[in-house]
Amino acid sequence: MTDDKKERGLYELYADDPERADYLVFGRRAHSDRRGFLKGAGLGAMGAMLGMAIPFHRNFPSGLIPAAMAEDTEIGLFSGKDGLTLLNDRPINAETPAHLLDDAVTPTSRHFVRNNGVVPDIARSMDASDWKLTIDGEVEKVLELSLDELKSKFKPVTLKLQLECGGNGRAAFNPPAKGNQWTVGAIGNAEWTGVRYADLLKAAGVKPSAIYTAHHGLDGHLSGDPSKTPISRGVPISKAMDPHSIIAYAMNGEPLPALHGFPVRTICPGWPGSTSQKWLSRIQLRDIVHDGPKMTGSSYRVPKFPVAPGTHVADEDYQIIESMPVxxxxxxxxxxxxxxxxxxxxxxxxxxxxxxxxxxxxxxxxxxxxxxxxxxxxxxxxxxxxxxxxxxxxxxxxxxxxxxxxxxxxxxxxxxxxxxxxxxxxxxxxxxxxxxxx
CATH class of the missing domain: 2.60.40.650 (Immunoglobulin-like)
Incomplete structure (x- = not known):
């Protein structure tokens, strides 16, 4: 496993090897004068990420995180969490020590966080005035709903639902598996309020050709490239129609926090947390199994048969994770x-x-x-x-x-x-x- 394949935050990268971090972040290895990477592609990459030119770029030392980027690691959004273990800062991933999960209903401050991309501006501002949820694809009628319409046109439901990361417990595997090294705390059981997923699909009219949903969120890709999507997963229509699958707009009686998907998210309980898409903007019904980012290859899949530790498994020998185990x-x-x-x-x-x-x-x-x-x-x-x-x-x-x-x-x-x-x-x-x- 090479460094550039690991999911790592800026602080971790720069603490371990500043010059290697320059190469991973900006795409050009630092030269011996320690300013050489701020030329050509390296300078262009940094300028693009910051959104402006850098007049004194010749003075900027290699191995230093630009302050504008350092402040954008989303750590500020994490400040309300109580005693969680931060596994990564970009994207934020944090788990809860077992003894802090003693409550029957997990407080928001103690609910684990698993993000794949950058928290979108709408969540940072907590302003959904321009937000719409689109339901399209294999439907009889395309729906576009504001947050107020979602709340007023559909019956609300409040349920206590467990949500667990598919990689919870990864730290115990040997040989190690790449990814966040969760121990046991990527699990929570909050009280979620929203509308039944099934009610939205019934309002749109599900065509007989529809077999799978595709969830699309507003989170940005870590590269900053707007054409890339960090994650887009879905579930079979039968799971979406389950009366306990909801489109949630509140967590423990309050609007969804920024880290948990404001303004709305899917909650598909009992299945990997990755099926519960945050910052939801679109539900697409498809006539094939959804093939968005983190739906193919080995992502959220396990071998169809037992394999020896360390075995390479071909893509065709994986199956999608559905119900989580006891x-x-x-x-x-x-x-x-x-x-x-x-x-x-x-x-x-x-x-x-x-x-x-x-x-x-x-x-x-x-x-x-x-x-x-x-x-x-x-x-x-x-x-x-x-x-x-x-x-x-x-x-x-x-x-x-x-x-x-x-x-x-x-x-x-x-x-x-x-x-x-x-x-x-x-x-x-x-x-x-x-x-x-x-």
Whole structure:
């Protein structure tokens, strides 16, 4: 894996190797005089990105981020997040430590962020006065709706829906898979308000030829090239018509924040978060499986059959990820805690894509025995489910608590999962450590 294939932010690039960063960002390697890259293609690239000429370009040192670009890394939009781990600054990608996900409804400040492009101006300004949502393609009638029309012409719905990045757990794969090294915190269960996706499609009239949707957003490509799109994914018509798939305009009772897709986004719960397009501007119905950016090749796909770690997989041997696998998370206690009692209350959440979690078990003796947890029903389909358990340790010492969920189809979390080239769908059991000093 080469550096120019990694998804990295400006600060990470320039901290590691400033001159290499100049080459990656501006397309020309720095010369020995440390100003040589600001000639020809390099100067042109920087000028284009800044949108103006650079009169004193000869004085600008190599390996320094232009201030205008440094301020545009979107870190300011991240300031409202509480305790998240920033994995990348451009685009912003951040996960939530497990112990901060203890709430039944994930606060906006603690909901993970997974972006592919640059947050658009409409979201930065939070002004949707000129925004329209277009629904076209294989429809009987093209629709164009303002935000006010979306809210007034269609019945609102509010649902608690889990949203998980397809790469959640990628950091545990060996050999490593490229991409953001998520551990367990690319998951959230916010309360979303919007209109049913199905209601919009019914209003437009779905032609019999339509088999797939295509989501188009307003986020910009990281290169700054307006002709390029960072991501455009979709779902089968049947998933769009599910009554729990919505076009959301509010998150936890407030307008969608800039980082979460203002003014509207799709929420296709139980499927990879990438199907829940942010900054939505167009829904296109297609008579083929959508082939937009991040829909083809190995993007959000896994091999059709098990492969050995490190195996190269041909594009034709991948299949699109749909329902996410059964999974659980321990949110209380925080890992690596020392407790002064032999009895411990344990709490967490479990979810299962399109399915429902039917049983939750925990172990504190490395899987020799299991204790069934008290599993709560979800408040609505596609919400995660809370579970509670209590364990009594026999002696003082080091213990691990393992969590294992089983869904209504009999699928159970494994101790380890099959490797895949992109590091998707890691639903291995969550484990935390505790030291009992009592």
């Amino acid at each position: 999974k659980s998370l321990i949110t209380t206690p925080q890992t690596n805690q020392t407790i002064k009692t032999r009895t411990l209350k344990v709490h967490g959440h479990a979810w299962a894509g399109d399915n429902v979690v039917k049983r939750m078990d925990i172990s504190y003796d490395f899987g020799v025995t299991w204790v069934q947890a008290d599993l709560k029903a979800p408040p609505n389909p596609y919400s995660w489910q809370e579970w509670y358990a209590e364990v009594t340790f026999p002696t003082r010492g080091y213990y691990e608590i393992w969590a294992r969920a089983t869904d209504d189809k009999g699928n159970m979390q494994p101790f380890a999962v099959n490797w895949n080239p992109k590091g998707y769908l890691n639903n291995s059991m969550h484990r935390i450590a505790v030291v009992v000093d009592a």
